Amino acid sequence: MEKSYYDPKDLKKFGDISEFEPNLAKKFFNWYGDVFKEGELSEREKSLIALAVSHAVKCPYCIDAYTEDSLQKGASEAMMMEAVHIAGAIAGGAVLVHGVQMMNKAKKLSM
Amino acid sequence: MIKSLKSSGNKLSEINNQLQILSGYPFNGDLPKFKDKLEPLNQFPLKPSKIEIFQVNVGYMCNQVCKHCHVDAGPDRKEIMSKAYLQLCLDILDETKISTLDITGGAPEMNPHFRWFVESASKLGLKEIIVRSNLTIIRANKKYNDLPEFFKKHKVHVISSLPYFQEGKTDSQRGSGVFSASIEALKSLNGVGYGIENSNLILDLVYNPTGAFLPGNQSQLEKDFKFNLNKNFGIKFNKLFTITNIPISRFLDYLLKSDNYEDYMEKLVTAFNPSAVNGVMCRNTISVDWDGHIYDCDFNQMLDMKVADKSTQHIKDFNLQKLEQRSILTNQHCYGCTAGAGSSCQGTVA
Known part of the structure; x- marks a missing residue:
C-alpha cells in the first residue's frame, strides 16, 4: 500500500x-x-467548466490540470474563482434542495 | 525597486551556474537533450536559413525590473552600446542589405544615441525598423514623451510587452504601476495613429505568461486582448505575439525559488513540436550585444554563447557568408522555442 x-x-x-x-x-x-x-463554446469556457467540475467531483489531479489550463488559456484568477463558486453553489444547492424531502417526510410523520 | 541578479550578487549572474542547471544538475538529469530531439529530424547541427533580421541589443539599462526578464535588465545595468559600434551596425546593414533592423534592450530608448541610430537607419532604405519598447519608458520622463511622434516620423514598427489586459497580472510580473503607465503609453501611440486601421503604423503587443505555464492559443488571446483593451480603455493594436518564457536569467531564478523549475522543464520537453524547429528565429536572425559580439539569438547572448565560427564573433569581423553557413549553438533552454506552437520574437512559429 x-x-x-x-x-x-x-x-x-x-x-x-x-x-x-x-x-x-x-x-x-x-x-x-x-x-x-x-x-x-470556446476552449477557455470549456476549461473553466472543467475547473468547476473538478472541484465538484473533488479530483485533485483535475484541479491541478485545469488550473494550469485555465491560466494558459488566458483566464484571470477572478474568472477561475467565479467558476469554483458556481461548483460550490450547485453543491450547496444540491444539499439544501434535499431539505424539501426532509420537510415532506417530517410533515408526513408529524401531527 | 528590486535589483538585477548581477548587482544583487545572485549566483545565477554567473553564467556557468545557469548552464550547469540547464545541463541537468541537480535537477532533471534524465530529461532528453535538445540535441537528441534534433538528430532524428536531421536538424542537428541546426543550420541557418537566409539572415533577414539584424537584432541589436543596444544596452541592458531599463527603467523596469521585470521578474521574468531574460536580459536581467534594470536601472542598475550600465552596459550601453557605443556610437562607434552603432555606426558599425549601420555599416553592416548598408553593405549586406539585411532587410530588417530589430532594436532591443533593456529599454533601447535609454541609449543616448538611440534617436541618432534610428534616424540613420531610416535613411538606409530597410524593409523594416523594429523597436521593442517597454511602453512605460514613454511616460517615465518628459524627454521620452514625444517618442510616439519620433517613431511615426521614422515609420518604426513598435513591438511592446503587455502580459495581460488587466492590472494585477501585469504588475505582478513587471512591477507596480506598470499597467496604468502602459495604458497611457498605448493611448499616446494610438493618438499619433499607431495600431489604427489603414495608418500603416504598426503596433504589436507581446504576451508572455505571468508564471510557470505555457502560452495559450495566440489568435484566441489576441481576440481577448483586442476586446478587453478596446472595451475598457479604447485601445487598438495590430497583432498579439505569444512568447514562451525561456528558463534563463531572472525567469530561471523565479522557477527555482518557486519550486517550479523541474515541472516547467518537463512541460517544455513534453510539448516539443518537431514542426516548430524549422521556424525558430535563430535560423533567420542574428543577435548583437552592446559590446559588438555576435550570437545566434538574444537568449544565447544572455548565456554568453557566441556564434560557433570564431572568425566572425564580433561586428568588427562581420562576415555574412560565414554566418549563414555556421552551426547554431543549442542547449536545453532551446526547448522554450519549440514547445507547443513554438515561440520567437515574432510570436508562434508552427
Missing part, C-alpha cells in the same frame, strides 16, 4: 491506463480530446 492515495506525479501517467485495456482507453482519450476542442 502506498503512503498516500494521491501522488501529483501520477497525473503525468494518466495515459498509462491503456496498459491494462488499450481499446477503451483509446476511445476515451480520443473522445476526451474532441470534447475540449473549440465548438459553440
Whole structure:
C-alpha cells in the first residue's frame, strides 16, 4: 500500500491506463480530446467548466490540470474563482434542495 | 525597486551556474537533450536559413525590473552600446542589405544615441525598423514623451510587452504601476495613429505568461486582448505575439525559488513540436550585444554563447557568408522555442 492515495506525479501517467485495456482507453482519450476542442463554446469556457467540475467531483489531479489550463488559456484568477463558486453553489444547492424531502417526510410523520 | 541578479550578487549572474542547471544538475538529469530531439529530424547541427533580421541589443539599462526578464535588465545595468559600434551596425546593414533592423534592450530608448541610430537607419532604405519598447519608458520622463511622434516620423514598427489586459497580472510580473503607465503609453501611440486601421503604423503587443505555464492559443488571446483593451480603455493594436518564457536569467531564478523549475522543464520537453524547429528565429536572425559580439539569438547572448565560427564573433569581423553557413549553438533552454506552437520574437512559429 502506498503512503498516500494521491501522488501529483501520477497525473503525468494518466495515459498509462491503456496498459491494462488499450481499446477503451483509446476511445476515451480520443473522445476526451474532441470534447475540449473549440465548438459553440470556446476552449477557455470549456476549461473553466472543467475547473468547476473538478472541484465538484473533488479530483485533485483535475484541479491541478485545469488550473494550469485555465491560466494558459488566458483566464484571470477572478474568472477561475467565479467558476469554483458556481461548483460550490450547485453543491450547496444540491444539499439544501434535499431539505424539501426532509420537510415532506417530517410533515408526513408529524401531527 | 528590486535589483538585477548581477548587482544583487545572485549566483545565477554567473553564467556557468545557469548552464550547469540547464545541463541537468541537480535537477532533471534524465530529461532528453535538445540535441537528441534534433538528430532524428536531421536538424542537428541546426543550420541557418537566409539572415533577414539584424537584432541589436543596444544596452541592458531599463527603467523596469521585470521578474521574468531574460536580459536581467534594470536601472542598475550600465552596459550601453557605443556610437562607434552603432555606426558599425549601420555599416553592416548598408553593405549586406539585411532587410530588417530589430532594436532591443533593456529599454533601447535609454541609449543616448538611440534617436541618432534610428534616424540613420531610416535613411538606409530597410524593409523594416523594429523597436521593442517597454511602453512605460514613454511616460517615465518628459524627454521620452514625444517618442510616439519620433517613431511615426521614422515609420518604426513598435513591438511592446503587455502580459495581460488587466492590472494585477501585469504588475505582478513587471512591477507596480506598470499597467496604468502602459495604458497611457498605448493611448499616446494610438493618438499619433499607431495600431489604427489603414495608418500603416504598426503596433504589436507581446504576451508572455505571468508564471510557470505555457502560452495559450495566440489568435484566441489576441481576440481577448483586442476586446478587453478596446472595451475598457479604447485601445487598438495590430497583432498579439505569444512568447514562451525561456528558463534563463531572472525567469530561471523565479522557477527555482518557486519550486517550479523541474515541472516547467518537463512541460517544455513534453510539448516539443518537431514542426516548430524549422521556424525558430535563430535560423533567420542574428543577435548583437552592446559590446559588438555576435550570437545566434538574444537568449544565447544572455548565456554568453557566441556564434560557433570564431572568425566572425564580433561586428568588427562581420562576415555574412560565414554566418549563414555556421552551426547554431543549442542547449536545453532551446526547448522554450519549440514547445507547443513554438515561440520567437515574432510570436508562434508552427
